[in-house]
Amino acid sequence: MKKPIFIFGHKNPDTDSICSAISYAHLKRELGYSNVHGGRIGEINSETRFVLDYFNQPIPPLFTNIKPQGRDLDYQTCPVIYEDTPLKTVWNFMRKDETAMLPVVREDGTLSGIVSLSDITYAYMELSDETILRKYCTLFSNLVEVLNGEIVEGVYPRDCIFGNVYTDSTLEEGLALSSGDIVITGHNKKLHQLALESGAGCIIVTGMEPLEKLEKQAKKQEVVLVQTPHTFYRTIKLMNQSIPVSAIMKAKDLVYFEEGDYIDEIKEIVQESKYRNFPLLNRNGQVLGMISRRHLIGFNRKQVILVDHNEKGQSISGIEQAQILEVIDHHRVADIHTMSPLYFRAEPVGCTSTIIAKMYKENNITPTREMAGLMLSAILSDTLAFHSPTCTEEDKKIAYELAEIADVDVEEYGLQLITVGSSLEGKAPEEIIQSDLKEFVFGPYKVAVSQINTTDFKTVYRIKESLLRVMENMGEERGYHLVLLMISDITLSGTELLVVGEGRELLDRAFGMGHEEDSLFLPGVLSRKKQVIPKLMGAVDES
Incomplete structure (x- = not known):
């Protein structure tokens, strides 16, 4: 059986991470990779759940870590x-x-x-007395096997030996033995007769000389007769080797x-x-x-393919001990290190699923309606239904091609998807922040940037203080210098940025935000990847 290959996206997975993992695993299987598993490394959000239900797909398995195991x-x-x-x-x-x-x-x-x-x-x-076979419930068949013996006559009354073992030298006239006892003797007719008269239930004769007379007598007296090719001395020596392990x-x-x-x-x-x-x-x-x-010293590292990320802090626990075969992504090249060459494909498009859809075409494979639907959903989600500045003409072209296969109307389905994804109804502050949170390291700064897309700004303002408290606690527990929450609204074409943490000087240099402010509206900003992260990286370079 070929080693399994695990495909997954980033922590706190969004729709693109989940759908890319599933659809790329499907493509790999179509290409002949039988033991491929698409999964997730975090809980799915309400938007992704809607997508999976819409296209009748199960929630993919949860991978908790990729550390090597026994x-x-x-x-x-x-x-x-x-x-x-x-x-x-x-x-x-x-x-x-x-x-x-x-x-x-x-x-x-x-x-x-x-x-x-x-x-x-x-x-x-040490084990050499006459009771040894009985004491350890040795199988009679074991004794015969070890002695390379042949049962010439009779059947031993039980599976396990239940008597003692005697040699012809220990036999004395008048000694009464039982049906479970065994006598080992050589080719001496007088000793044969003594063994028969003793009442023993089994006689083992060493050497391969004919036993016609003894065989007839054994049959008459219902005595088991076994013959072994070994010498008398070797037979005694082998006897202990028949006891069970x-x-x-x-x-x-x-x-x-x-x-x-x-x-x-x-x-x-x-x-x-x-x-x-x-x-x-x-x-x-x-x-x-x-x-x-x-x-x-040497072990087989688990084989993995990363989609929608290439940053260690956003990946699964133990990723540094895995064998990374491929990376399919649309983000900046970050800090994933590998021990061997790999296939790395990163394109400046709005969604990883756009790249995967292209790979279907490159391999002359038409995705199923379900896979096309998942990839379309990922594109619409990541590009905010083509409103995000990260959206490219290629994203739009691929999306419409997938929509035809999936048999859905792009505008109608896109509005439905964004509406589900932007709803904050019933969500606790912790869930809102964790739903799409990514960790970054910019020089000496450890930063967490979460993003939600919503048209429900009223709810956000109502729970703003609760959100800030959760962000502060998270920063203290995880050692973040900054925790940012991007609240993006495509109808307003802008983002409200909530901020906590001691590294606010980055926000001052990046967006001109006052040190005492905890929120700032950024008009025209909808993309974390293209409009926020580069600004923060530039602010670090200025320090």
């Missing part, structure tokens, strides 16, 4: 070791994979424990990680741990593989 590691896949897997099988896996630790899972694949090479070494050295594995205080854990957090725990290898689990607790310190 699932992004090149973890080591490992063989499946179940709780009843014999130690010999585990040992063979360790030798083959050259690893000193493996996870043990339950039947459903969830983590049960961890077994290490030292655990197996201990088992070989659950007998020796570590099952308490396990240190493991889940695929959703962030790599930064994993590193902290690994550095403080005495262990070197750790299981990695999926969200259901099933084992994906093992990770070690070396896996944390």
